[in-house]
Amino acid sequence: MSKLNFAIRRLFQMVATLWVIATLLFVMFRAMPGDPTTYFLSEGMPPEARERLIAQYGLDEPTHVQYIEFLRSLVTLELGISFHSGRDVIDIIWLYLPNTLVLMFSAIIFAYVIGIPLGVLAAWKRGEGTEKGAVILALVQRSFPEFWVGLVVLGIFGAWLDVIPMSGMTSGDHRPESFLAMITSLDFIWHLLAPAAVFGFYLMGLPLLLMRNNMLEVLAEDFVDVCRAKGLSERKVMFKHAARNALLPIVTAAAIAIGYAVGGAILVETVFSWPGLGREMVRAVLRRDYPVAQGTFMLLATTVVFMNFVADLIYSWLDPRVTYE
Amino acid sequence: MSQREGTRELFENLEGYDELDDVDSRRRAIRLWSETFSEQWEILKEDRLVVFGAVTITLFSLIAIFAPFLAPHPPTERMWDGGMIMQWENPLWYGGEGGYLLGTTAEGYDIFSQLIFGSRPALIVGLSAAVLCAGIGTIVALVAGYYGGRVDDILMRIVDVAYGLPLLPSVILLVAMLGPSFLNVILAVVLLQWRASARVIRSQVLSIRERPYVQAAKVTGASDWRIISRHIAPNILPLTFLYGAFAIATGILTEAGVSFIGLGDPSQVSWGTMLQTAHTYNAMYHQTWWWFIPPGICIALVVISGFLIGRGYEEVTNPALRGNN
Numbered sequence: 001m002s003k004l005n006f007a008i009r010r011l012f013q014m015v016a017t018l019w020v021i022a023t024l025l026f027v028m029f030r031a032m033p034g035d036p037t038t039y040f041l042s043e044g045m046p047p048e049a050r051e052r053l054i055a056q057y058g059l060d061e062p063t064h065v066q067y068i069e070f071l072r073s074l075v076t077l078e079l080g081i082s083f084h085s086g087r088d089v090i091d092i093i094w095l096y097l098p099n100t101l102v103l104m105f106s107a108i109i110f111a112y113v114i115g116i117p118l119g120v121l122a123a124w125k126r127g128e129g130t131e132k133g134a135v136i137l138a139l140v141q142r143s144f145p146e147f148w149v150g151l152v153v154l155g156i157f158g159a160w161l162d163v164i165p166m167s168g169m170t171s172g173d174h175r176p177e178s179f180l181a182m183i184t185s186l187d188f189i190w191h192l193l194a195p196a197a198v199f200g201f202y203l204m205g206l207p208l209l210l211m212r213n214n215m216l217e218v219l220a221e222d223f224v225d226v227c228r229a230k231g232l233s234e235r236k237v238m239f240k241h242a243a244r245n246a247l248l249p250i251v252t253a254a255a256i257a258i259g260y261a262v263g264g265a266i267l268v269e270t271v272f273s274w275p276g277l278g279r280e281m282v283r284a285v286l287r288r289d290y291p292v293a294q295g296t297f298m299l300l301a302t303t304v305v306f307m308n309f310v311a312d313l314i315y316s317w318l319d320p321r322v323t324y325e
Numbered sequence: 326m327s328q329r330e331g332t333r334e335l336f337e338n339l340e341g342y343d344e345l346d347d348v349d350s351r352r353r354a355i356r357l358w359s360e361t362f363s364e365q366w367e368i369l370k371e372d373r374l375v376v377f378g379a380v381t382i383t384l385f386s387l388i389a390i391f392a393p394f395l396a397p398h399p400p401t402e403r404m405w406d407g408g409m410i411m412q413w414e415n416p417l418w419y420g421g422e423g424g425y426l427l428g429t430t431a432e433g434y435d436i437f438s439q440l441i442f443g444s445r446p447a448l449i450v451g452l453s454a455a456v457l458c459a460g461i462g463t464i465v466a467l468v469a470g471y472y473g474g475r476v477d478d479i480l481m482r483i484v485d486v487a488y489g490l491p492l493l494p495s496v497i498l499l500v501a502m503l504g505p506s507f508l509n510v511i512l513a514v515v516l517l518q519w520r521a522s523a524r525v526i527r528s529q530v531l532s533i534r535e536r537p538y539v540q541a542a543k544v545t546g547a548s549d550w551r552i553i554s555r556h557i558a559p560n561i562l563p564l565t566f567l568y569g570a571f572a573i574a575t576g577i578l579t580e581a582g583v584s585f586i587g588l589g590d591p592s593q594v595s596w597g598t599m600l601q602t603a604h605t606y607n608a609m610y611h612q613t614w615w616w617f618i619p620p621g622i623c624i625a626l627v628v629i630s631g632f633l634i635g636r637g638y639e640e641v642t643n644p645a646l647r648g649n650n
Contacts, residue, residue, distance in 0.1 A: 016482075017489045028502060143628040145578055147585050148600060148621030155609035155617070166610065263491030267582050271604065281494060282586050285501040297494055305489040 003316055014309045019071075021301050026070050029290055030063065074298060080291035084284070089295040092280065097299070099169060100269070100276035102183055103195055104261050107268075110200030112207050112254060116247075117239075119211025123219060124238045134208060141205035150198045150271035157194065164194045167273035195272040199265060203257065210253055214246035221245075248318055252311040259307025263300040361559065369637045378633030381626055382448075382573075389444040396438035397426075400594040403433040416615050427615045430599075431606035439594045440619050446507050446584075446595035447577050447627060450514070454576030455631075457515040459569035462522025463561065467553050469523070470530025481527070487520035496579055500588045507590045510580050518575055522568035526561050533557050563642040570635030574628040581624050596620035 054060050061069070073079055079089035122134035158166045165171065169191050170182065182188050218224065219242055227237045266278030273279075277296055284292035369375045388395060403410050404425070410433035414425055427436035469480040499513040533539060534557065542552050583589065584597025585604070603609075603617040 013485070017486050020486045021489055028498070139629060139632060140625075143574070143625045143632065144621060145581050145585075145600075145624055147582065147604075148617070148624065151600065151604060151609055151617050152621070155612065155614060159610045159612055166607075260491055263494040266493050266497070267585065270586060278494065282497060285497055286587065293498065297498055300491045300494045301489055304491050308488065 006316060007313060010309055010312055014305055017305050018302060021305070022071060022074055022298065023067075025294060025298065026067055029294060030066075079295035079298075082284075082289055082292045084287055084289040084292070089291045092292055093277065093295060093299060096275060096277040096280045096296075098179055099274065100262060100265055100278060103192065103199065103269070103274060103276060104258070104265055106192060106196035107199035107203055107265075108254070108258060108261060110196060111203035112250075114200075115204040115207035116211050116243075116250065118204075119208045120215055120238055120243045120246075122208070122212040123215030123242075124234070126216070131212075134212065138205040138208045141201055141208075145267070146198060146202040147267040147271045149201060150195070150268060153194050153198055154271070165191050169275055195268050195274050198271075199261075199268040202268075203261060206253060206257060207250055210250055211243075211246060214249055215242055218242045218246045248315075251318060252315045255307050255311035255314055259304040262303045357559075361562070365563065365638075365641050368641050369634075372637050372640070374633045375637030378630035378637070381630040382634070385444050385623075385627055386448055388441060389448045392441050392445060396435075396441040398435040398438045400434065400439045400442040402435075404429050404435055405433075413611070413613065415613075419615070427619060428613065430602060430616060431608070432602065434594075436599075436616055436619070439599055440596075440623065442594050443596040443599055443620060444623065446580060446590065446593050447624065450507055450511050450580040451573040451577040451627065451631070453511050454514045454518065454579075455569040455572040457511070458518045458572040458576075459522055459565045461515065462519040462568060463526055463558075463565045465519065465523040466526035466530055466561070467557060470527040471534060471549070471553055471557065473531075473534075477527075480523070484520050484523050487517060490517055492517055492575075493579065493582055496583055497586060497588060500583055505588045505590055507580065507593060507595070510583055510590075511576070514572075514576050514579050518572055522565065522572075525568070526564050529561050529564060530557055533560050563638050567635050567638040567642060570631050570638060573631035574635075577624060577628055577631070596624050 051060075059066075077090055079093075081087065082089060082092060085092075118134050118137070122131045125131050153164075154166060157164045169188065170185075171187050171191075215238075224237060224242055227241045228234075232241075263278055265274075265276055266282060268274065269276040269279040270282065277299070281293060281296035281300070283289075284296060369379075398404065404414070406422075412429065412431055412433045414422065414429040416426060416428040419428070425435050425437065427440065429435055430439070465480055465484075469477040495517055496510065496513040499516070500509050503509040503512070539552060539556050542556050547555075580589075580595065581597035581600070584595050585601045587601060589595055589598040589601065597620075599620045600617055603613075603620075608614075608616045
């Protein structure tokens, strides 16, 4: 089976998965206890206004019509209007998504730039204290809840040493005119530092352990002996020859990790009051703002499914030995 | 060995054949299982870290069971001093009054008592998530891997869909809809986390299914149930335990995360809800670290224990890992 065929089949599978998730979401929101209308209709509202609002949100239609309308709205990205603020859901997503992406990519870069060399080092110094230290570090990174690490960082650096801001993305008096101007400002980077470091610390365990395991496998191969026999320094053997060959699974793992990290940022965003998409989803869920909750959740799920798809494609592209039957 | 004994007994008591066969097979089964477990424990107890994990979890389980006897106060009872609620009281070793080991919260609850009672939801969620995730995953894997074909296809597509769901956002959505109780947190975690064990164990079943002894059993006319329960299941059991141990970690971290966001069981104090109130009252800013440091340490200890036991089982499943450390 050719790679193109594989890609096409995988694409169809992705669309089917998204359709199932969307259907689950639709069923779940209708099965929710309590009538959705009670959350945005006030008691003393005149009956005509009440009916107009219900019709506006399409809640008076039969279920199957609502379902088709729901799928159509997902495909056309007309995700409806927020019960809470009355704004278009897609505008809300565009407002918060970039903030999450900046935070997530800073964290991922931090995690992989430090995690990968540490993994190489752990494999190189196999059986020594360095390896043990690296493995324990990875264990700690995965075991301490990231929001707790955030609380501790805020306590030490925010309150005690007073070198980082306690919350938010920009200082109150700082009003940059564009998104680009904002993220390139020093004030923003100062705010970004702690959340990105905490999230990156949490994400680092995966590349570290994965790189160590891959390295151990690669180091058992013959070409490594050839490199050593050529008289290359151990450092060159490790970082130039072995590490390059061990990187492949990391690339695909990183793609999948990016997919999950967009939603995984929720807790870090909550601790640092970072105005991101995950935190907005939680707020929408808590105030029963269906359209926003549905829209943001669907976006987070799409990212996961899409990045899984990308990971499969990258894998087949980077490793020509992979075949598909 | 047990088989030979069974045969000899059979010939000696030909009269009570049916009855004896029944009793004997049961006895054999029990002996088989106890042999398996003691063999695994022999390997596991070699590793000091595994023993540490097992002891820690046992210790926390005891604390959870005897919480009402260990805690000096009920966790949701306000501390009064005359007509005043004892808010923000320092610990007794830090000049606090009233003899509170870890002081009181901003709402006047005894922190130490909350910490003790917080072990209950953590362990209940962690252990039941572990049992259910590993159990459901294993059953799905056995059915999909053994029967193959269409059954396998359908089950694995369901697993694909489950992999398309971002963990924390999905759990948040489910818990918000079903109502915040920790039964629902367990349900949400299980609905999402059985996917990992199902996928990995299935591939193992696929390989075991082709082994000569399974083929031999098939030829002698053994039923599907007999082959699955006697010949395949015992061989994948360590993998089940491995994923169960990891599911303890996911369960506890997810429960803490969901509680931290504000969707915790309102009738229960958990380590996550403690951290949530500490965050809400800005305990980091007030430098009352005895409030927010201990719950995080407790979460991490239990989670690390889960990982360590899982790592031990990795050595049981993969003998190549043994003896390296």
